[in-house]
Amino acid sequence: MALVNGCEQQTLAITDRATQYGDGCFTTILVEQQCVQLWSLHLARLELSLQRLAIAAPNWQQIYSQIAALALKYPDKGGIKILISRGSGGRGYNPLGCHDTQVVITDFEWPLHYQQWQQQGITLGVCQQRMGNSPMLAGMKHLNRLEQVLLKQEVETAGWVDAIVLDGDDRVIETTVANLFWRHGNTVYTPALQRTGVAGVMRQQVLNMLDELNYDYQVGDFGVDAVLAADEVFITNSLMALVPVNQIQTTQYCQRTMFKTLWKRLHSC
Amino acid sequence: MALVNGCEQQTLAITDRATQYGDGCFTTILVEQQCVQLWSLHLARLELSLQRLAIAAPNWQQIYSQIAALALKYPDKGGIKILISRGSGGRGYNPLGCHDTQVVITDFEWPLHYQQWQQQGITLGVCQQRMGNSPMLAGMKHLNRLEQVLLKQEVETAGWVDAIVLDGDDRVIETTVANLFWRHGNTVYTPALQRTGVAGVMRQQVLNMLDELNYDYQVGDFGVDAVLAADEVFITNSLMALVPVNQIQTTQYCQRTMFKTLWKRLHSC
Numbered sequence: 001m002a003l004v005n006g007c008e009q010q011t012l013a014i015t016d017r018a019t020q021y022g023d024g025c026f027t028t029i030l031v032e033q034q035c036v037q038l039w040s041l042h043l044a045r046l047e048l049s050l051q052r053l054a055i056a057a058p059n060w061q062q063i064y065s066q067i068a069a070l071a072l073k074y075p076d077k078g079g080i081k082i083l084i085s086r087g088s089g090g091r092g093y094n095p096l097g098c099h100d101t102q103v104v105i106t107d108f109e110w111p112l113h114y115q116q117w118q119q120q121g122i123t124l125g126v127c128q129q130r131m132g133n134s135p136m137l138a139g140m141k142h143l144n145r146l147e148q149v150l151l152k153q154e155v156e157t158a159g160w161v162d163a164i165v166l167d168g169d170d171r172v173i174e175t176t177v178a179n180l181f182w183r184h185g186n187t188v189y190t191p192a193l194q195r196t197g198v199a200g201v202m203r204q205q206v207l208n209m210l211d212e213l214n215y216d217y218q219v220g221d222f223g224v225d226a227v228l229a230a231d232e233v234f235i236t237n238s239l240m241a242l243v244p245v246n247q248i249q250t251t252q253y254c255q256r257t258m259f260k261t262l263w264k265r266l267h268s269c
Numbered sequence: 270m271a272l273v274n275g276c277e278q279q280t281l282a283i284t285d286r287a288t289q290y291g292d293g294c295f296t297t298i299l300v301e302q303q304c305v306q307l308w309s310l311h312l313a314r315l316e317l318s319l320q321r322l323a324i325a326a327p328n329w330q331q332i333y334s335q336i337a338a339l340a341l342k343y344p345d346k347g348g349i350k351i352l353i354s355r356g357s358g359g360r361g362y363n364p365l366g367c368h369d370t371q372v373v374i375t376d377f378e379w380p381l382h383y384q385q386w387q388q389q390g391i392t393l394g395v396c397q398q399r400m401g402n403s404p405m406l407a408g409m410k411h412l413n414r415l416e417q418v419l420l421k422q423e424v425e426t427a428g429w430v431d432a433i434v435l436d437g438d439d440r441v442i443e444t445t446v447a448n449l450f451w452r453h454g455n456t457v458y459t460p461a462l463q464r465t466g467v468a469g470v471m472r473q474q475v476l477n478m479l480d481e482l483n484y485d486y487q488v489g490d491f492g493v494d495a496v497l498a499a500d501e502v503f504i505t506n507s508l509m510a511l512v513p514v515n516q517i518q519t520t521q522y523c524q525r526t527m528f529k530t531l532w533k534r535l536h537s538c
Binding site: 002004009010011012013014016017018019020021022023026053054083085086092093094095096104106129130131132133134135136137142143144145146147148149150151152153155156168176177196 | 271273278279280281282283285286287288289290291292295322323352354355361362363364365373375398399400401402403404405406411412413414415416417418419420421422424425437445446465
């Protein structure tokens, strides 16, 4: 099913600025037992991104109605993607006068391998290619995702499940599809994302839970050595929630204390 | 007129990876007196970009036939845009198995204000916002152009015609729509684009002409001070060709020696 501005539709105008320039943003939402998960966090991030991009906000109530109706298709688990484009108009890159916000909603089956990842954990590689820095765009889940496409090609070629990505200054940022957390002793760490990276909704939820649990954490700049020296590593995104990392390159992790605490908390919310 | 894979068509599938991720590249070509200008340079850049992105190349002969036919509409000047997308397929960011290259060709009237720019020159601002660095994508005219959209908003808000853009390390890169050249004494300078920026076709043509003229030039890293200290400044892109810069902020330039030499050479090719 694909809805464009609430109507079933399979195409967009070739003039749409999402197609021409990646001029928009998106979010991917977990549906569990017919319910839309973490909507308030998805909404907050979409609103913030549209503000930063100066794209006119759509009618959020209508959007919520549409995704809530789609969620009913999934008694177990499913996914919904909301893509918001600035639409057609403007002159070249200049979006002046373009007030044509397009909302594309699609739903899809939950990737079943995520269950195995959650239960058994995964091994991560470390990408050779370095993510760029773009403070203008950092943190947003915008539609300019060519770096992720190229990084995923590297992951595929290397035969990894997923991999850690560093920036040009050797800072750990995230994986190709998830945010990264690690615990060393009693402190949890995750990379700052002011220069690049996607500030994931599940990342925010984890930070919120760490606050609620009164757990010590640091958001900052770290090299891969800090991750390799950790007691425990896990990755997060909206669809997979939390996935423990068993191994990065040749370094193994067998502790799951923090993962289990957060998993329990997440499923008791 | 819009052609998708050679057929008149106004839409693309919402699943197209250009729309979802900006997964593709484009070029904008000048038509002059019914003739496609600098095709070999446009072709070379498209081919290189598709190689870097691992997107299957389309049939270039068919594409050339299509644009040559469109060019006949423009006895004076016109523009043709070729957008190449990876198409629909793959799984998430992962493009594995996607061999659905889509070629979207559109034509448009030549922006008439460029003639005034060419004849009278323009004033440039200097953007506050800094372009990111992305070695993975640098040089390509890919479809991830959100930074240009935001930079254009700044230009619009400031009331400028165009503006110089720096990267986060204070290096001059380009303007929001053009490459930048300046002459100091007998040497011409232009920014290196290994970290970010678009390696324009007209930039390449200017470098080629400087070679042919046996003129001294340097491609490197420069701050805005180097540009402000220049004897002469001009900007380039395929549609506007060469445009002299009269002023940057409060610094004025009245020499046009290099501009005139290159203009003459360009129109005698």
